[in-house]
Amino acid sequence: MKGSIHTIKPLVPHGNETALxxxxxxxxxxxIQGAIHRTRALGGVxxxxxxxxxxxxxxVLNRADTKVNEGDLNEGNQVIIxxxxxxxxxxxxxxxxxxxxxxxxxxxxxxxxxxxxxxxxDVHLETNLSYRPVTLRHPTERAIFRLQAAIxxxxxxxxxxQGFTEIFTPKIVxxxxxxxxxxxxLPYFKQKAYLTQSPQLYKQMMxxxxxxxxxxxxxxxxxxxxxxxxxxxxxxxxxxxxFIDSMEDMMGVEVAYxxxxxxxxxxxxxxxxxxxxxxxxxxSEIPAVKLHEGIALIREHFSYKSPSEHDxxxxxxxxxxxxxQREYGSEFxxxxxxxxxxxxxxxxxxxxxxxxTLSFDLLLRGLEVTTGGQRIHDYAAQVKKMKEWKLNPKNxxxxxxxxxxxxxxxxxxxxxxxxxxxxxxxxxxVRQGTLFPRDIDRLTP
Amino acid sequence: MKGSIHTIKPLVPHGNETALxxxxxxxxxxxIQGAIHRTRALGGVxxxxxxxxxxxxxxVLNRADTKVNEGDLNEGNQVIIxxxxxxxxxxxxxxxxxxxxxxxxxxxxxxxxxxxxxxxxDVHLETNLSYRPVTLRHPTERAIFRLQAAIxxxxxxxxxxQGFTEIFTPKIVxxxxxxxxxxxxLPYFKQKAYLTQSPQLYKQMMxxxxxxxxxxxxxxxxxxxxxxxxxxxxxxxxxxxxFIDSMEDMMGVEVAYxxxxxxxxxxxxxxxxxxxxxxxxxxSEIPAVKLHEGIALIREHFSYKSPSEHDxxxxxxxxxxxxxQREYGSEFxxxxxxxxxxxxxxxxxxxxxxxxTLSFDLLLRGLEVTTGGQRIHDYAAQVKKMKEWKLNPKNxxxxxxxxxxxxxxxxxxxxxxxxxxxxxxxxxxVRQGTLFPRDIDRLTP
Numbered sequence: 001m002k003g004s005i006h007t008i009k010p011l012v013p014h015g016n017e018t019a020l021x022x023x024x025x026x027x028x029x030x031x032i033q034g035a036i037h038r039t040r041a042l043g044g045v046x047x048x049x050x051x052x053x054x055x056x057x058x059x060v061l062n063r064a065d066t067k068v069n070e071g072d073l074n075e076g077n078q079v080i081i082x083x084x085x086x087x088x089x090x091x092x093x094x095x096x097x098x099x100x101x102x103x104x105x106x107x108x109x110x111x112x113x114x115x116x117x118x119x120x121x122d123v124h125l126e127t128n129l130s131y132r133p134v135t136l137r138h139p140t141e142r143a144i145f146r147l148q149a150a151i152x153x154x155x156x157x158x159x160x161x162q163g164f165t166e167i168f169t170p171k172i173v174x175x176x177x178x179x180x181x182x183x184x185x186l187p188y189f190k191q192k193a194y195l196t197q198s199p200q201l202y203k204q205m206m207x208x209x210x211x212x213x214x215x216x217x218x219x220x221x222x223x224x225x226x227x228x229x230x231x232x233x234x235x236x237x238x239x240x241x242x243f244i245d246s247m248e249d250m251m252g253v254e255v256a257y258x259x260x261x262x263x264x265x266x267x268x269x270x271x272x273x274x275x276x277x278x279x280x281x282x283x284s285e286i287p288a289v290k291l292h293e294g295i296a297l298i299r300e301h302f303s304y305k306s307p308s309e310h311d312x313x314x315x316x317x318x319x320x321x322x323x324x325q326r327e328y329g330s331e332f333x334x335x336x337x338x339x340x341x342x343x344x345x346x347x348x349x350x351x352x353x354x355x356x357t358l359s360f361d362l363l364l365r366g367l368e369v370t371t372g373g374q375r376i377h378d379y380a381a382q383v384k385k386m387k388e389w390k391l392n393p394k395n396x397x398x399x400x401x402x403x404x405x406x407x408x409x410x411x412x413x414x415x416x417x418x419x420x421x422x423x424x425x426x427x428x429x430v431r432q433g434t435l436f437p438r439d440i441d442r443l444t445p
Numbered sequence: 446m447k448g449s450i451h452t453i454k455p456l457v458p459h460g461n462e463t464a465l466x467x468x469x470x471x472x473x474x475x476x477i478q479g480a481i482h483r484t485r486a487l488g489g490v491x492x493x494x495x496x497x498x499x500x501x502x503x504x505v506l507n508r509a510d511t512k513v514n515e516g517d518l519n520e521g522n523q524v525i526i527x528x529x530x531x532x533x534x535x536x537x538x539x540x541x542x543x544x545x546x547x548x549x550x551x552x553x554x555x556x557x558x559x560x561x562x563x564x565x566x567d568v569h570l571e572t573n574l575s576y577r578p579v580t581l582r583h584p585t586e587r588a589i590f591r592l593q594a595a596i597x598x599x600x601x602x603x604x605x606x607q608g609f610t611e612i613f614t615p616k617i618v619x620x621x622x623x624x625x626x627x628x629x630x631l632p633y634f635k636q637k638a639y640l641t642q643s644p645q646l647y648k649q650m651m652x653x654x655x656x657x658x659x660x661x662x663x664x665x666x667x668x669x670x671x672x673x674x675x676x677x678x679x680x681x682x683x684x685x686x687x688f689i690d691s692m693e694d695m696m697g698v699e700v701a702y703x704x705x706x707x708x709x710x711x712x713x714x715x716x717x718x719x720x721x722x723x724x725x726x727x728x729s730e731i732p733a734v735k736l737h738e739g740i741a742l743i744r745e746h747f748s749y750k751s752p753s754e755h756d757x758x759x760x761x762x763x764x765x766x767x768x769x770q771r772e773y774g775s776e777f778x779x780x781x782x783x784x785x786x787x788x789x790x791x792x793x794x795x796x797x798x799x800x801x802t803l804s805f806d807l808l809l810r811g812l813e814v815t816t817g818g819q820r821i822h823d824y825a826a827q828v829k830k831m832k833e834w835k836l837n838p839k840n841x842x843x844x845x846x847x848x849x850x851x852x853x854x855x856x857x858x859x860x861x862x863x864x865x866x867x868x869x870x871x872x873x874x875v876r877q878g879t880l881f882p883r884d885i886d887r888l889t890p
Contacts, residue, residue, distance in 0.1 A: 003738040007730035008779060010704050011697025013607065015656070015688055033688040034656070035851055053608060053656035078853035080688065105688065109824045109849040133650040133847040142654060149611040153601065162458065163498060166594040168680050168862075170881045171616070171663050172629075172640075174888045184617075186631035186640070189667075189885050195617075195631070202881065205578040205890070209587060211460070211479070211498035218616050218663065222634075235613050243460055243478040243525065243550065252456020259455050285452035293448040334453060379554045398890030402578040404554040406480055408523035417613075436615045436647065440634050443619045445650070445843030 019055035023095035025085045032057055032097060035137070036077045038117035048073060048099070049092075049117075050081065051139070055271070058091040059083060061099045068102060075117065078106030114138075125429055132436055132445045143272035145435060147265065148421045152216050154264050155237045155415075158257050164212040164239060169202035171195060171218060175395060182222045184232075195220035198414060200346065203240035204375055205402040207410045214239040216417075226439050228429040229367060231418060233438040240412030247358045247374040250411050251288065251334055254362065254370060258332070259283040265424075278425045281331035281364065287324050288334035288360070294320050310339045318366035336360040345389045346382065348374040348411075358411070364423045372413025379403040464500035468540035470530045477502055477542060478525045480582070483562035484518050493518060493544070494537075494562075495526065496584070500716070503536040504528060506544045513547055520562065523551030559583075570874055577881055577890045588717035590880060592710065593866045597661050599709050600682045600860075603702050609657040609684060614647035616640060616663060620840060627667045629677075640665035643859060645791065648685035649820055650847040652855045659684040661862075671884050673874040674812060676863060678883040685857030692803045692819040695856050696733065696779055699807065699815065703777070704728040710869075723870040726776035726809065732769050733779035733805070739765050755784045763811035781805040790834045791827065793819040793856075803856075809868045817858025824848040 017030045034052030041047075046061040059081050061068065072079075083097040113131045114123050121128065121138040128135045135141055156166060173196045176183045184195040199215050206213040219236045241250065262280050265273065273280065289297065295306045298319040306316045312335065324333035337356040340349060347357040359373030376382040382403050383393050393400060421433035431437040436445055462475045479497030486492075491506040504526050506513065517524075528542040558576045559568050566573065566583040573580045580586055601611060618641045621628045629640040644660050651658040664681045686695065707725050710718065718725065734742065740751045743764040751761045757780065769778035782801040785794060792802040804818030821827040827848050828838050838845060866878035876882040881890055 003735065003741070005732055005734045005738070007732050007773065007775075008693060008696045008700050009730050010701035011694060012701065013657075013686060013689070013694055013698060015608065018608065033853070035653075053610075076851040078687070078851050106822055106851045106853045108851040112850055113846075131846065133653060133843055134850050136651070136654045137850075145612070145655075146610060148613070152613075153605070153611065156598065156601075160598070163460065163463065165498075165591060166598060167590070167880060168593070168597075168663075170678055170883055172665070172678055172883055172888070184631055184633070186629055188629070188888055191888050193888055206581070206880070208480075208578060209581045209590075212458075218613075220617070233615055233617055241458060242523070244458070248453060249456060249458055251453045253458060255453050256455035256457065285454050287450055287452050289450045290448065293450070296448070328452065330452075377551055398578055401558075401576065401890075405557055405579050405582075406521040406523050406551045406553040408478070408551045435612060435651070438615055438617055443617070443633055443636050443638055445846075 015053070019052050019057045019093050022057065022085055022097065023087065023093055026087045026095060027085065029082060029084055029100070030097065031080060031082050032059070033080045034078070036073060036075050036079060038075055039073050046073065048081075048102070050079065051116075051137070056092045056139070058088070058096040059099050059102075060096055061102065066099055066102065071107070072102065072104050074108050076108035076112055077104050079104055125431065129431060129437060129442065130445075136435065140275050143275045144421065144425060144427070144433060146272050147269055147276075147425065148417065148433060150265060150269055151261060151421060151424075152235070152237065152417060154261050155216060155257065156214065158260055159212070159214045159239055162212070162253065162256075164214045164241070165210040167199075167202070167206050167210070167213045167215050168217070169196075169199045169206075169215060171220070182224070184220050184222045197221055198236065199238050200344075200414075201396075201399045203238055203412055204346070204407070204410065205399065207240050207242045208402045208405065208407050211242040211408070212239070213241075224440065226441070228431075229419070231430055231434060231437055231439060234430075234434070235417035237415040237417055237420075238412065240410060242408040242410040244374065244409050244411055247336070247360060247372070247411050248288075250372050250374075250413050251286075251360060251362075254372070254413060254415075255283065255286050258286075276425050280424060282329065283332065284330075285328075286330055286332045286334055286362070287328040288336055289320070290337045291335050291339075292337070294335050297323055311342060314366070317363050317368065321363050321366045324363075332362060332364050334360050334362050343373065345385055345391055346375045348376050349385075360413075362413075364420070365426075367419060367423050369419045369423055370413050370415045372411065374409070374411035377403065377407040377409050460498070464497050464502045464538050467502065467530055467542065468532065468538055471532045471540060472530065474527060474529055474545070475542065476525060476527050477504070479523070481518060481520050481522045481524060483520055491518065493526075493547070495524065496561075496582070501537045501584070503533070503541040504544050504547075505541055506547065511544055511547065516552070517547065517549050519553050521553035521557055522549050524549055570876065574876060574882060574887065575890075581880065585720050588720045589866065589870060589872070589878060591717050592714055592721075592870065593862065593878060595710060595714055596706060596866060596869075597680070597682065597862060599706050600661060600702065601659065603705055604657070604659045604684055607657070607698065607701075609659045609686070610655040612644075612647070612651050612655070612658045612660050613662070614641075614644045614651075614660060616665070627669070629665050629667045642666055643681065644683050645789075645859075646841075646844045648683055648857055649791070649852070649855065650844065652685050652687045653847045653850065653852050656687040656853070657684070658686075669885065671886070673876075674864070676875055676879060676882055676884060679875075679879070680862035682860040682862055682865075683857065685855060687853040687855040689819065689854050689856055692781070692805060692817070692856050693733075695817050695819075695858050696731075696805060696807075699817070699858060699860075700728065700731050703731075721870050725869060727774065728777065729775075730773075731775055731777045731779055731807070732773040733781055734765070735782045736780050736784075737782070739780050742768060756787060759811070762808050762813065766808050766811045769808075777807060777809050779805050779807050788818065790831055790836055791820045793821050794830075805858075807858075809865070810871075812864060812868050814864045814868055815858050815860045817856065819854070819856035822848065822852040822854050
């Protein structure tokens with residue numbers, strides 16, 4: 001007995017002709033699929049603008065030839081159209097489809113809560129986020145997240161080409177990497193567990209395994225306040241590398257990634273950048289300034305006195321970026337050598353000034369988008385610093401196992417994906433770079 | 446004042462000569478970096494086998510020429526070696542390095558808890574997992590996770606080439622996608638939140654945005670039992686696609702991915718496959734059988750009576766795979782049309798038999814590695830099924846917003862990355878495919 005058993009062949013799904021490719025097939029019949037973006041009747045003809053997964057397509061319905069039913073052309077309906085391609089320079093993407101058949105395969109049941117067919121989605125952030133399943137359908141919103149996907153994937157591809165291995169580390173952990181109060185906890189069977197603030201300790205253990213590792217994953221911060229710069233759940237682009245000469249190795253790899261990223265985005269995503277009127281920063285070399293010198297600089301050049309001698313506030317970060325732009329033509333600037341109390345227990349102290357650490361931030365257009373540094377690789381030195389920090393080395397048994405069994409000099413960094421995306425695109429709020437953001441009030445959608 | 450400001454250039458880090466490439470430089474001086482894997486003294490010469498990030502390198506130390514200190518050659522020390530490359534067919538990777546200088550940059554502080562220099566890591570799973578920061582350094586363990594990284598990355602690259610967009614959706618959610626008791630909960634400020642069991646509801650919302658989406662991310666199941674097949678935190682390879690003709694579209698895309706994956710692994714990772722003595726399955730077409738016919742088949746061919754007429758147990762899955770291998774030469778088999786109560790509220794019922802759903806599992810070598818199916822895309826139909834399932838549509842406001850605003854016919858699937866890895870490599874326990882597994886007892890390392 002074989003009943004209805006049959007075999008499944010490898011499939012290339014329908015829809016290989018999209019807005020970006022169908023114009024190549026002038027004179028031929030194509031199938032296009034997408035949502036009705038808007039319609040306009042003109043005499044006996046109706047222009048049906050279809051939003052497919054790539055872009056907009058102009059389809060033309062001659063009501064004398066093709067019959068449609070009441071409601072078939074409602075905006076938002078999901079349709080499959082078969083028709084002939086005609087070149088037309090005035091149409092989006094240089095061609096239009098003269099409709100032979102139009103089939104509605106998904107029907108709209110309400111008027112959309114926002115207007116998707118205007119060139120910009122002109123709503124408040126609050127509305128945008130509350131109606132995410134609809135607002136994300138707007139072409140400019142889609143462009144943000146196409147770019148986000150490209151940025152994350154280029155991080156993987158670029159680091160892969162430099163000998164880094166991708167890792168997946170646990171997000172449910174027994175202790176936080178950063179410490180402090182901003183950590184989510186949860187019951188884990190008979191134990192208490194936490195949501196990881198960073199893959200830091202695991203990345204370092206993995207330097208002993210693969211020398212160079214990266215991870216693209218969720219991290220969690222139980223921030224008690226709502227700001228335009230913070231999320232409670234975000235995507236961290238992390239890497240860690242061994243056999244470094246100094247922390248400038250990590251900074252150099254980041255410059256190389258960013259330079260290569262800008263080239264890829266310009267080459268492969270000019271359409272999205274144009275839709276968003278985004279102007280990417282120029283990356284060739286990136287200036288680096290020591291924190292205390294940066295603070296002195298902005299006092300000298302902008303008469304701005306930093307509220308702390310040991311940290312930059314938002315205004316300070318903005319002035320420093322302004323300075324980098326003016327003096328070095330760079331919208332990025334590294335700030336280095338943060339004081340010891342500002343950096344975690346695994347940060348390596350500066351041998352030239354033990355009050356400081358071998359650490360850096362990268363600022364872009366007034367916002368910190370990266371934190372990194374060199375880590376302690378020697379077992380005894382790490383245990384000593386833990387004790388100075390009143391931490392019990394017994395609670396870091398597995399972490400220290402890596403040190404005891406030999407770790408090379410190493411360091412790494414973490415880029416906040418949503419911060420990088422929104423800064424690159426000139427969007428003011430980090431939530432705009434998050435499909436479904438989590439903040440102190442927002443657990444849905 | 447410019448102080449010590451300087452600019453950071455794009456950097457290609459040290460270590461471009463690895464075990465896989467240094468042999469090309471016969472006669473030249475190279476720098477290699479890695480851990481001392483083992484040493485063997487022979488007359489005035491010591492063979493120092495270095496484990497770099499790729500593989501093993503034979504380095505030769507002539508004690509008359511190069512001085513080393515007591516302890517420098519301890520196994521596990523992290524070293525930088527400069528020396529001249531000499532071809533030698535007997536050495537791993539066809540060449541050896543005659544050492545000019547050897548610098549220890551990271552020192553071992555204890556005897557390793559396991560022996561890394563034997564060809565296999567011959568320890569119990571419990572030991573392997575408890576000493577993960579060390580055991581993962583063994584070449585065969587590294588091979589598993591190189592392959593894991595390749596499988597995940599090829600999922601992204603393959604789907605990207607088919608018009609899918611990568612998405613990042615929240616893991617802290619207001620309600621579970623699968624329902625049931627096996628869900629972790631946590632306090633989220635003034636609300637109660639959960640860790641997602643699946644990106645299902647978000648994937649479906651995103652079909653309305655990008656038509657084809659995928660996500661590689663962590664998911665959580667509060668399984669109360671320890672088995673060789675379950676993890677409490679795992680990586681799910683998810684995709685979802687619109688404008689399908691039937692659920693066989695998703696099955697066809699999965700066959701195409703797997704076929705292409707086997708080619709990539711054979712071509713780019715033969716070294717790792719050899720180290721693990723792994724024999725990959727052959728994928729051309731994959732047979733599909735309806736569940737109730739599968740149950741009848743194994744009764745007929747293996748005299749095995751399934752304990753349930755509505756599901757396969759582990760033994761049933763093994764027999765069915767045996768049958769597929771024998772009759773179709775396939776180690777994979779799809780099982781389709783699971784009964785309604787076995788599938789979640791969003792599963793589309795089979796119009797030919799409403800007691801069944803348009804759903805499938807994919808089995809490989811006796812284990813389910815994928816679950817998928819067609820989903821309900823019509824708003825009224827989804828609300829109706831929710832009510833039949835005693836679910837309150839009000840609790841799915843945003844999810845149903847996507848349906849009300851038009852969704853095309855769609856479906857998707859989820860592959861358990863650790864299950865796929867361990868089955869492909871013939872490893873008996875899913876924990877072996879996890880860097881740092883989480884189970885009911887295991888929250889560290």
